[in-house]
């Protein structure tokens with residue numbers, strides 16, 4: 001009762017859930033602490049686009065009633081979490097970070113939102129993001145940039161920047177993001193939290209505003225590996241409403257969590273550590289690899305020769321799909337409609353002109369071009385062939401190792417405004433994460449220390465075989481246990 | 493310049509709504525009508541985040557259609573997105589099939605002027621229908637969008653340019669419609685748009701080997717319009733060529749009020765649909781075992797049925813063709829023949845009623861055979877009443893009409909309306925005597941050899957008996973009285 005809000009907010013997800021179950025703390029206390037912390041910090045942080053306090057308080061009350069009856073829906077029953085504004089939430093504003101959806105109230109909940117709530121989690125709000133998940137710095141949000149809690153002058157990474165920043169700053173115990181080319185792993189690395197991009201098809205995309213359908217995947221962000229594993233277990237599994245979701249049973253991620261790194265074969269792609277990395281990042285990554293060796297893992301030299309084509313292929317496939325996915329925002333049925341347009345064509349053009357930001361427009365143009373007749377074979381189809389080659393590289397590499405390790409990003413969090421004038425420079429932030437999406441594999445970012453010079457977090461990326469998230473969690477946990485938790489970022 | 497110097501070349505693209513209860517990618521009802529947007533959900537409204545989930549019965553119906561038309565069934569077909577902007581297209585793209593459709597090849601055989609023709613098919617693919625725009629000009633000039641039809645499952649059946657006249661096109665479409673209805677995959681209702689077609693029309697000089705430039709005429713929903721549109725379009729193209737002007741490839745609309753086609757958009761503005769494989773749907777896998785099961789379940793198809801009617805029931809080719817054009821009608825016919833007695837003579841009688849009187853009545857009410865109050869058993873009962881001499885031809889017609897409208901039992905109608913034939917010799921004799929007494933001159937002439945006067949006497953007796961005299965008894969008594 002007397003615990004300060006800030007301390008309640010620093011509790012791990014499972015810790016908080018256990019507290020509710022033991023009636024040591026109430027869900028209402030946790031939710032009030034979370035709302036208070038958002039209130040106190042979000043003016044500077046900008047992690048939230050919408051806070052749904054009433055809905056959260058009602059859910060907390062229900063969770064406390066369950067606890068009083070000795071019922072428990074799951075280990076995260078009663079715990080406050082938040083979701084990227086890309087997930088539709090019934091009656092709660094959902095904008096995908098875009099003006100074109102300003103004021104839109106969806107009539108249904110995304111599957112992952114349903115699953116979180118069915119498990120008893122309390123959703124306190126919707127998190128800031130790059131418009132339609134297009135971006136690597138959260139500066140493409142149509143509403144406001146999000147700031148990195150470690151240094152407010154820096155970006156939290158994108159596009160799930162709000163999801164990473166809110167967890168790092170202790171506003172919520174865990175969050176959901178989406179990852180199309182690195183959008184969970186990159187902000188997780190920049191903000192010093194754990195972020196997981198599961199195997200494509202592991203989590204339902206139903207109710208996730210689509211960016212690039214064949215690449216998008218939903219995943220958790222949390223401060224501890226085990227918490228991320230718990231959230232993934234909660235949201236994963238087949239959904240008949242998403243035909244691309246897998247019918248494979250969901251593994252028990254928490255069971256093998258503490259098995260350690262002994263015997264693990266860790267593949268190190270030589271292309272990922274051969275220049276182009278900031279010295280401080282490289283030092284932290286090499287130190288993490290040494291830690292694995294010390295813990296009894298074997299480091300294996302592997303090669304991903306086609307990964308250099310990843311960015312090129314990605315920036316054809318993702319915009320192609322996006323150009324089609326974003327066609328529905330036309331001002332006819334919901335969202336923003338331009339006033340005073342004469343005729344249908346003008347209404348379309350004006351609504352899209354006013355409602356969409358520069359980055360979505362850029363990608364719509366790119367994608368429309370890549371799919372247009374006469375160019376399809378040269379661009380879209382060729383990119384799909386590259387995708388196959390990249391997948392084969394990984395298949396080959398996984399013959400010799402169990403998990404691949406390397407950097408998440410070439411640098412630590414960069415300054416807000418530093419790259420906004422140069423889209424190509426911005427796209428390069430995804431250079432190490434994109435191939436994992438193209439190959440549909442699971443990837444995870446786990447903090448591996450602070451860069452010496454800047455004192456900012458560095459993330460280690462782990463990539464696994466299809467549906468082998470369990471090994472990623474186990475490997476990440478081994479490192480986390482060895483390195484100990486990162487210090488909390490400074491108070492915003 | 494005679495049009496007869498030219499050959500018209502036609503290919504048809506037929507859109508048929510599949511008779512599933514729910515839409516192709518969601519659980520919403522496919523029922524016709526309903527308040528605007530009553531049959532919609534996030535998926536068929538294309539709301540942000542919604543995803544399509546394929547209705548497997550659409551696949552089964554498409555495969556059934558392909559098998560009936562002799563197509564190859566692709567074990568792995570792929571959905572694609574066809575991208576374009578239109579208010580009734582909620583996602584900004586239509587989910588259709590493009591490079592890898594579910595069925596390829598196949599053919600449709602039809603009869604015209606007693607000769608068989610075959611048109612080859614290119615493909616059959618599955619797709620979703622769009623909604624419709626509703627323009628409320630009367631009120632404030634605003635437009636609304638009704639998405640009840642959005643996501644209704646369709647197959648598009650594409651023929652090669654194998655048709656050589658408007659008549660051939662119409663007979664092709666009739667044959668195709670009969671097959672789809674026999675399969676139970678389509679209701680054949682062209683007024684409600686559940687079967688509609690586009691025609692690709694070009695002309696070339698007779699003897700030429702290269703096809704002319706074609707125009708596509710969109711969305712015709714009756715046989716008559718199809719015929720008119722093709723004839724108009726062929727004439728228009730011939731006139732252009734004869735005047736030395738080029739035929740421009742374009743999409744045209746048929747205006748039924750003026751009987752002409754009009755340009756919809758020119759090639760310069762033609763859409764680039766930017767097709768690409770639909771990433772939200774995995775490939776459609778059709779297992780060989782499913783194909784074999786569906787092949788085994790195919791019903792008797794119209795042409796086979798028509799042949800059987802001729803062979804085993806002795807019906808004429810025309811009557812047989814007539815009956816099988818609508819699977820529901822031929823099913824009704826089969827049931828009536830079974831109820832009445834299956835011999836050729838019985839079948840001929842039933843066929844006459846179905847093609848004649850019942851077709852006329854059904855045309856008036858617009859009811860499908862399954863809804864007719866005149867059931868096969870009731871027609872059989874009427875025919876038995878005729879055979880027993882209880883009613884005659886004119887009485888039977890009245891009975892049938894009454895039963896058709898009310899669903900009353902035939903014998904009850906006969907009783908209520910007093911339609912029973914009089915076979916009682918006493919009553920007939922009295923009428924005969926009265927007629928003979930009233931026409932002494934004609935009696936004299938008959939006896940003098942004018943035997944064809946018997947028809948006059950029969951008519952008079954029937955008149956006297958208000959049509960209810962048993963013709964056989966009347967005849968017999970007349971001849972006896974007249975001294976034959």
Ligand SMILES: [Zn+2]
Nearest residue numbers: 518520533536
């Ligand atoms: Zn629906």
